[in-house]
Amino acid sequence: MSANFWNDPDHLLHIIITILIVDNLWSLYLLLREIRMVYRVVEVPEVISPYLPQELFERMRKYKLHKSWFTVVNTLVFVITIGVIELYFGFYGWLWNLATKCAVAPWMEHETVVSILFILFLSTYMTIKALPGHLYETYCIPSVQTKYYPPLGKRILKEVIEIILWLMVMIVLVLAIVYSFIAFGNYALLGMYLLSIVFTIILILIVPFLIDPCIGHRVPLEESALRTEMERLTEAVGFPIEQVHIIQVNDPNTGSNAFFYGCCCLKRIVIFDTLLLNRGQRNTSDLLPHEVGKGLRDNQVIAVVSHELGHWMHGHFYRAIILFKIHILLTFLLFALCFSHGPIYQAMGFEPGVQPIIVGFVVMFGFVLTPYTTLANFVLLTNTRHFEYQADSFAYELGYDRDLREALLKLYADNLTYPITDPCYSCWNHTHPTILDRLERLESLERGERFS
Incomplete structure (x- = not known):
């Protein structure tokens, strides 16, 4: 029964769609908790009030609510709804076929060239799909911070240079991935992992x-x-x-x-x-x-x-690298289990036997491995917040707790970082503890309490 289930493209498609919906609904649930918290706190917390005027806090609060509700709508419409339509109607298989048809010359029929065309088409489509939200976020949500921009000519030149550099990087990356798997098969994953270690050292x-x-x-x-x-x-x-x-x-x-x-x-x-x-x-x-x-x-x-x-x-630098390398190793192991499984590609709209290498990367990392990457991200964020608490404790032991508290308050006010957040939302999204959590931890240290 389980074998038939694992080999049934229709069942796998329903699983992938369910993963997409559940993962994004979980993110929306956390965001709605955050929105509820923002609605509940209408006055600047007393501890930060000397550094953050009520008028500025209210502007930050309105900006936070505006951007959060925009994220809710954008996720429901463009991520979930359109994403489900793309999966259900085999968008990725159709796009690969389009890239194949655009390979008009014999030398363009090689998988590397078709893969580059596929990534270019996919990137263009994703940019167009995200454009309405990007324009609204840029021009309809007034920023709290005062920003100074270079002249229009320099901004356009910068955008053009960034696009060219991105295209160069993507082409090199696609070529490296496709040729590695053509030459070494699944052993290419081992090579990539070893290469990531070498790259980290470099x-x-x-x-x-x-x-x-x-x-x-x-x-x-x-x-x-x-x-x-x-x-x-x-x-x-x-x-x-x-x-x-x-x-x-x-x-x-x-x-x-x-x-x-x-x-x-x-x-x-x-x-x-x-x-x-x-x-x-x-x-x-x-x-x-x-x-x-x-x-x-x-x-x-x-x-x-x-x-x-x-x-x-x-030793947080070493510990973070080791933990991240363990995460990458587990990711590659899960990737290897699913990468060559044909029914997954059929679920995405491909004909039996058609399993493009670059599409495998897009599908596995974009959809199939989402449950693991979401949980792994939670673990990594929890670890980085623990590091921040440890570093604060070290400053306390050196006698800088009072100055550190004042520095944190001033920094949050200078950087216009909204000080209120839901604890559950913070656990799944923030690399640093909130300012109120850090201040409370420092005060607890002064009272003689210790934390594991």
Whole structure:
């Protein structure tokens, strides 16, 4: 019975449609919980009220509700309804046939060329399908944050360059995937996993040298009370002060941020200049109007750095990589179980025996593996929030709990991050605990409570 069920394309199609509907309805349920929470809280929480005026909080609240209800409608119409229609009528099989018919020359009939055409057609269709929602979100939902855009000519040039680069990356990726499976079959998955490990190592080696030019340019931490306190802190925990970098970001819309990255001699703490009060400048005349007054005082910056040092001391970078590699391994194992199963392709509208490699990737990662990836994402998010709590505890142990609380409050207000969220929604969507949760945890530490 189960074997017949597993080999029946009609049953598999119903399962895939059910996965699509249930996964998105679960996301909508969580979002509706979030919307209910936003409706219930109409006044700014007392703890953050000195940093966030009621008028600004109300604007943030209206923006949150507007965007959330837009997401509900967009998910119901474009993701669920149109998605079910696509699956039921074999859209992906039809699109592959269209790509095949467009292969007019003999050399274009090779699977790699047809795969590239298929991905180009699919990407174009997805862009058109998402365009109404994108336009509404961009022009009909007024942003709370004041954003400054480059001239129209530069924006168009940037879009064109991004499209060209994306096309180049996609073509190379499709060629690599298709040729790998043609040459090695299912062993290609093992090669891809090993290649991902090598790629991760390469990233660890080269990304520290790419951070500065991609984000901005490094500026020296001048002799000041901030540098003196920074030297004292890093010396106390054994972290080299030379690996604390101040980056003057290029994009004025970049939020206040700091992060730890790397390992061994390549480890570093990166601090955006937007984290510093008035971007670390004494003369505020060169700043944009919305930048004046933003940022943290020196003692608050030190508290944030102590939090980042907590990530280093607890080995969060290594642990996150190991956990992610386990996730990738499990994903590839599940992928290998389903990838060569013909009835899945027939359920998607393909003729028996037609199992395009690139379509297998789209279908498996887009639909079949969704239950696993959703649960795995929950586990990964839970882990990252645990890391944040551990880093906060480290800052507390160094005596920076009060300054860290003030820094968190100021950062949330500067970045216009909405402070209210439903706990269940947060568990499934947020990489960081909410500000109220982090403040409560710090207060609990002061009361002598400990958490596993």
